[in-house]
Amino acid sequence: MVKVLNPGFYSSIQDMGRIGYQNYGVPCSGVMDTYSALLANMLIGNNQDAPVLEMTMTGASLQFYTDTYIVICGANMSPRLNESPVLNNTVIKVNVGDIISFGKLKAGFRCYLSVLKGFKSDSVLGSCSMYSGISKQAVLLKHDELQIESSSVLFDNKHAAIKVKENHLTSRIIEVFKGPEFDLLSKTQQGLLFSKVFSISKDNNRMAYQLNECMDNTLPSIITSGVLPGTIQLTPSGRLIILMRDCQTTGGYPRVLQLKESSINVLSQKFTNDSIKFVLNTY
Amino acid sequence: MDFKLTYKPYGERSVLIEWPAVIKENILHDLLHFKDVVLSKNIKQLVEIKHTYNSLLIIYEHINSNFNNKISTLKTLYLTRSNAIKPPSRLWKIPVCYDTSFGLDLEEISIINKIAIKDIITLHTGAIYTVYFIGFLPGFLYLGGLDNRLSISRKPTPRLNIEKGAVAIGGNQTGVYPSQSPGGWQIIGNSPISFFNPKDEIPCFANAGDKIMFYPITTNKHNDIKTLVNAGVYQLKSEAIDG
Numbered sequence: 001m002v003k004v005l006n007p008g009f010y011s012s013i014q015d016m017g018r019i020g021y022q023n024y025g026v027p028c029s030g031v032m033d034t035y036s037a038l039l040a041n042m043l044i045g046n047n048q049d050a051p052v053l054e055m056t057m058t059g060a061s062l063q064f065y066t067d068t069y070i071v072i073c074g075a076n077m078s079p080r081l082n083e084s085p086v087l088n089n090t091v092i093k094v095n096v097g098d099i100i101s102f103g104k105l106k107a108g109f110r111c112y113l114s115v116l117k118g119f120k121s122d123s124v125l126g127s128c129s130m131y132s133g134i135s136k137q138a139v140l141l142k143h144d145e146l147q148i149e150s151s152s153v154l155f156d157n158k159h160a161a162i163k164v165k166e167n168h169l170t171s172r173i174i175e176v177f178k179g180p181e182f183d184l185l186s187k188t189q190q191g192l193l194f195s196k197v198f199s200i201s202k203d204n205n206r207m208a209y210q211l212n213e214c215m216d217n218t219l220p221s222i223i224t225s226g227v228l229p230g231t232i233q234l235t236p237s238g239r240l241i242i243l244m245r246d247c248q249t250t251g252g253y254p255r256v257l258q259l260k261e262s263s264i265n266v267l268s269q270k271f272t273n274d275s276i277k278f279v280l281n282t283y
Numbered sequence: 284m285d286f287k288l289t290y291k292p293y294g295e296r297s298v299l300i301e302w303p304a305v306i307k308e309n310i311l312h313d314l315l316h317f318k319d320v321v322l323s324k325n326i327k328q329l330v331e332i333k334h335t336y337n338s339l340l341i342i343y344e345h346i347n348s349n350f351n352n353k354i355s356t357l358k359t360l361y362l363t364r365s366n367a368i369k370p371p372s373r374l375w376k377i378p379v380c381y382d383t384s385f386g387l388d389l390e391e392i393s394i395i396n397k398i399a400i401k402d403i404i405t406l407h408t409g410a411i412y413t414v415y416f417i418g419f420l421p422g423f424l425y426l427g428g429l430d431n432r433l434s435i436s437r438k439p440t441p442r443l444n445i446e447k448g449a450v451a452i453g454g455n456q457t458g459v460y461p462s463q464s465p466g467g468w469q470i471i472g473n474s475p476i477s478f479f480n481p482k483d484e485i486p487c488f489a490n491a492g493d494k495i496m497f498y499p500i501t502t503n504k505h506n507d508i509k510t511l512v513n514a515g516v517y518q519l520k521s522e523a524i525d526g
Contacts, residue, residue: 019330019331020330020331021421021486022331022333022342023331023332023333023334023416023417024417024421024422024479024485024486024487025417025418025419025420025421025422025423025461025479025487026421026486027421124481124482125481125486133421133462133479133481134421134481177292177293177294177295179293180291180293180299180301222304223304223305223306223335223336223337224335224336224418224425225299225301225335225336225337225338225340226299226333226334226335226338226340228293228294228297228340228342230294231294248418248419248420249333249418249419250333250335250416250418250419255293258293258294259294260294260295261294261295261296261346283292283350
């Protein structure tokens, strides 16, 4: 068992998301940065969909009541094992009584912690991802007890020497495809999307990232249609909204761009006032 | 009849198929039929299909490089599909308490639309609504069939907290909030029924293509039904509809 001494700003258990329930209006959810979460699971030898802890902006403080191994990936939040600094992207042995905590956010925005064999949380509609109204709780709270498997044997791990993408936390390039309504934009509007540097507004969370810069917009709303994580909507007031993993399943704003999967991961590591630039990919 | 469909890649692993941009039952039936055809083919790597009024979004498991193949397979499936046999559907009878303690905006609608509150209730309970799809929130049914006289703009500023079960009107649509949520629709009543149960393998009782009717209940009856719903023993009334 792992006890949450302090949950940090916004921490939740996530896996690869809820698949097959969007037709009931159920969001995908799942880890925001699949690259870092997969890496955390692979480095420890877990299945790729093993539930991990996702921490946002500030890390949690966790006391372990079970011997295990952990890996920390994604944002660099200055992790510590009982006050001694430890490194991201390495397997760390944790013993009963040990405390993992985090300090200053040095790079990125979301940090992932995997434990050997994954966190054992309740699966609802095929996923352990926390989401308000579906899982019992939406975020971790102080004094929560997270169940883990007792195992002090680290299996032979062929991924242990994996190389980590260096620019994952620093890249400002967001690769996109044309969205279904892209061609309805004027040439000027289309050009603007790729020439302008945009920045993340303070309204950024697991549902959506809004951008600070607005565009002139004359497009009418559309008949409510499907949207996906990574869809960029253009609102009547000219605001650009990038939908993220907890987004609604349908929407009525024109869908002008769609992020590449790997760029959703890059964006998940950005926060308020970070700048980004869109680069068009072709199908 | 064949509609003229458009097929577009949407991101790296989805194809969006669009019917003409109108809200019509014959479009709903054609796209639901095509959805069944696609599902029956057990297409490799297909993980999810979701639909709205006039679109199907087909999501594949892996990142695609060859959309042309996928799209031409889908086009062939559409053109060679069998005639639609209307699948069995149900008419669900939903109890709603239209007391002004729940119907926070009844008075406002009455003034703006120049219609007595009792007539609002008569019109709202007199129609049979079609379930087009579920979206926005888990278990939120998009319904067609609202009487024009009840059509009213959304609130200029959305409410931060709308109660679970709130029955509301937004533009020419009506619906029930399945959970507490912010929202801008005008509230006319409350239903004690649960529209979404995450513990059930099929979390919503209603399917696209089903019909919904609302019938009025008193606040006491609302209380009684809510108790039964919470205890998990309430039996919602419904009947089969002939295709």
